[in-house]
Each structure stands twice: as C-alpha cells, then as structure tokens.
Amino acid sequence: MKPKHSLITLSLLGLLTACSSQPEVTDNSDVVVLAHGLARSSNAMWKMKDNLEQAGFAVCTIDYSTIGVALDDMLDDTRQQIKGCISRGGRTHFIGHSLGGLVIRDYLAQHPVDTQQLGKVIFMGTPNQGSEVADHMQDNFLMGIGGEVSQSLISGERSLGNQLPVPDYPVGIIAGTKSSFATKSYFDVANDGLVSVDSAKVASMDDFIALKVSHTAMRYSQSVSDQAIHYLKHGQFDHTGSLR
Template identity: 35%
Template sequence: MTNITEGTLLALSLLGLLLIFGSQDAWASDKDSEPQKETVVLLHGLARTERSMKPLEKSLSCQGFKVINIGYPSRKFPIGELAGQVKEKLNSLDCWDAPKVHFVTHSMGGIIVRAMFAEFHPHNLGRVVMLCPPNKGSEVVDHLKDNPLFVALNGQAGRQLGTDPESAPNRLGPVDYEVGVLAGTLSVNPLFSNWLKGEDDGKVSVERAKVEGMSEFLTLPYNHTFFMNKAKVKARVTSFLRTGRFLP
C-alpha cells in the first residue's frame, strides 16, 4: 500500500473543500445569471377590482410574463390621486428592476397610465395595451355625471371622464411610448349607445378610444364590460407585448 503523508492528506482535504464550495458558488452564479422575466402590470377599470383581470393575468402568466395585477380604490379618489397611489404601489414592489415593464389596462386604467407618465416615464417602460379606454372621454358621462346614482356608483373619477376639453383624459397630452388600443364594437345597452357617436361598446365610442401617438389600433366585436376575457383579445394583447403589432 502506498504511504500517504500528512501533507498529502491535507492537500486532498483542501481540494475537496474547494470543489464543494466552488460548485456551490457556480450554482449560485448560474441562478443569479438567469434572465429576469419581463413584467406586465394589469390595471382594472372604474368601479371594478383586480378580480376582473384574473383571466388575463392567468393567460399572460402562461405566456411567460411576470404579472402584477393591481387593485386600486377607483371610486374613492380623483384620477390624479389614483395615478399617484398606483405609482407608489409599483415603487414599493420594486417592479422597475425588470428588463421591461409593460402595462395592460381596461377602461379607466388606461387613463391612469397616461396620468402617471404624462411628464416622464422610466427607461424600462415597455409597451402598453389599452382595452376600451375612454381616451377622449365618453358621452355617457356627459349625460350622467350629475346624476346622484351615477356619482354614488362611480365617485369623483367617474365624473372626470366626460368629453369636454377640461375632462381628465382630454387634459392629458399625446403618448410618447408604444401604445396599442383595442376597442369594442358590440353594445348591449341601447340607451347608452344612443348617446354615443358611431360604433361603440356600450360605454365608449370607437373614435373616442383613440389617443394621439398610439402605434396600433384595432376593433373587435365585444362589449365593454367583459372585453378583456375574450380569447381573441388575450391573443392580441400577447401579440402586441411581444411584437408591437396586433397580429392575428
């Protein structure tokens, strides 16, 4: 049997430790170097909750995005204050560390995003998809903003969504980031549609969904309330986030 000196044993022991700890360091390094997922922030509409965006959240998660589905008290504060609250919540979640932070909004959620980024936006702001946004206001609000029941149900923010030049959306400027707008053309409310000009989804006309500076616009034959749950809507949302186009 070969004689092994004390020095040789010590050297072998140290080599073993180096291999063990070196391997662990390598694993840690591999884990740290995994690419971060692009993040998608979901914002619901007026008088809704984050639950209304759950089907879309599941769909985007399955597509490999990290999804943050934010709830906010849409009926309790004016739009400017709501935008500040949402921005603070996003800052607290450290979501700006992601390579890209996209937004998908329903209805008034799109106005919240425009208000947040009216003056400046982060360098890693990705693409924004707005579903049925009242980007130029809604005639429905013009008719109902002084109705006590409407005010009780929709709060201060609801009253700010009219079509007059001083309404919240009309005081916001053009967008200077990638925005795709999907608008609905199916109404189940003939009374509201009678107040709206042209095609509409029962709450917002197709024409008033548009915003200056948008890069893509498409209509789909669905109504306002459940627009975001439709399979073709989910597919177009994913397409725009990936490519900047509403590909079929």
C-alpha cells in the first residue's frame, strides 16, 4: 500500500474496537466535557485530560463508536453521554477535537445550555466546513467501510458541519498548520494534514489561534493544552507567544 493511502487508512479506520461507554463524571461545580475524533476512543484524549486536571479542572471524557455506525445513532449516543456530564452546580465547558467539535455543536444545537451555566467552548482541528481529505476519499472503498460518520465529513451541503446551525455562543478555535507529505497535494491552503485552517473556522468564533501542530499531534501537544487552558481561564488565547 502506498504511504499516502496508508496514512489515510489509519486516519479513517483507526481504532476499530472503540466502543461507547459511560463517561466518568467528577463531582465538581465546573466540568470540562472532552470529545474525541473519528476512529478514536476516549483514550485518545488522555494527555489533554491529564493537563486539564492538573490545571484544576474536573473532566468528563465521552467515548463513542464512529466506524460503521449510523450518523444518527452516534449523535444520539453522544447526546446522552454529554447530558450525563453536564454540571448541575456550576459551569460546563466543552472541548472537541476534530469530529468531537461537531459532536459538541450538535449537542448544543439540540440542548442549549443556559448562558449562566455554559462555560467556554473550544474546537480543535474541527472540520466545520468539511475535510478536503474526505472529499478526495469519498469515492474510495474505505469511505464505504467507514460508514455514515466518515462520509459526513466531506465539504459542501452534505457536510455535517454545514448542516448544523452556526454556533450562537462564543467559540475558541485552535487550528493546526503542520501539513502532511501524504496529503499535501489535497490542499492549496494552510492545513494540519486533514483539515484546512479555513475549514476549522466558524463565523461566530470569539478567538482563533493557529499553531504549528499536525491534526493527530494536537491531542498530545502541550502547547495546544496550554492554549486551551488559557482560553478556559481567561476567555482568550495567549497571542503573546509566551505559551509557545
């Protein structure tokens, strides 16, 4: 298999054994809900979870299947899990990586959180306008294996991101600019290897920052965690360069 297709296969299929499980809810007044991306599990967010907890946040990481499942089934599953994470006493923050950002957008569109209870919302490498890589792969047999969730990440009217309402709440956007040799021919703009910087943006974003990090490494990047924590605490990213 060619290196380009090997990387894409890994990105689309990933951990086929990932399955839904009850989220771990910490009894704390403020909670950060973490949502992972395509073909991953809650384990993929372990580093960011650790960093958030070290910064004093309670964390509820949801876990859901994305490969070979119906899109509506996945969204129903994530809605129930997020509902179980919502803080009853204080604010609830949200951080979604890649597809996880769309999961959060879906939940908040279906179940608006009171403005007094809604904390900060962060999307990291989320294909809000669709993924250019998914566009190039849409006729590949791997997309058939991936199922409806993978197919929903294409751009255009059928894109999940474009079917969801534009967020009516402030959002902080983190985009990656470290492209991949395997997918660079699919882009003519800055990208993280799977999602372009332009696609990561939403009209209602309150703040935006682009970091030299790839799509996959975003989950483990200390600089990404530091920026996310800064946004949760201060309502904006650090643009002084002190965190990088």
